[in-house]
Amino acid sequence: AQSVTQPDIHITVSEGASLELRCNYSYGATPYLFWYVQSPGQGLQLLLKYFSGDTLVQGIKGFEAEFKRSQSSFNLRKPSVHWSDAAEYFCAVGQTGTASKLTFGTGTRLQVTL
């Protein structure tokens, strides 16, 4: 069965500092990987996704993520964090087939200090 681990429950960074959120997955085949962001009281919004090809993917709001098969990781990065980036971030892995679905990690809460 597929699974996703986000080792960091809560991260605090200063505005302007760089950010890396960790994600490790377990999946038997080639994974389909996603990062979503959830602002307070809101639904989830897709930041970026990896299906195949270039292992460094660019997303919205200046985020990027790198797929590393050897480490089963898909870490999210941003070079300079803005206060508006404070939110909950979820990594997810997709299962293909007749009943496709996403399995989410437990999320990382990002706090940004000014």
Added chain:
Amino acid sequence: DTAVSQTPKYLVTQMGNDKSIKCEQNLGHDTMYWYKQDSKKFLKIMFSYNNKELIINETVPNRFSPKSPDKAHLNLHINSLELGDSAVYFCASSPLGGGIGELFFGEGSRLTVL
């Protein structure tokens, strides 16, 4: 125009009551989902419908009954509510039924059972 809309946004009710949550998407997607987010922010899939047909049922108690009158609507009815049903319920839709596509989420319906 809201792409995936859920009503109501908030529900407060007593144990033992029955309640429904409605979801509509205007994206033309074939696949719709219900996810449950618990108090620790963990997101877990409950159901998925592809063009009105149930394709995923993740061992959810029989008290939960989804209904999809057409591919743009997916409702969730919950009978005999229990304290443990308190959560945020998210509806989502996806353009790809058998493959992996981006999920578009509604803003969630927060259910509180007293």
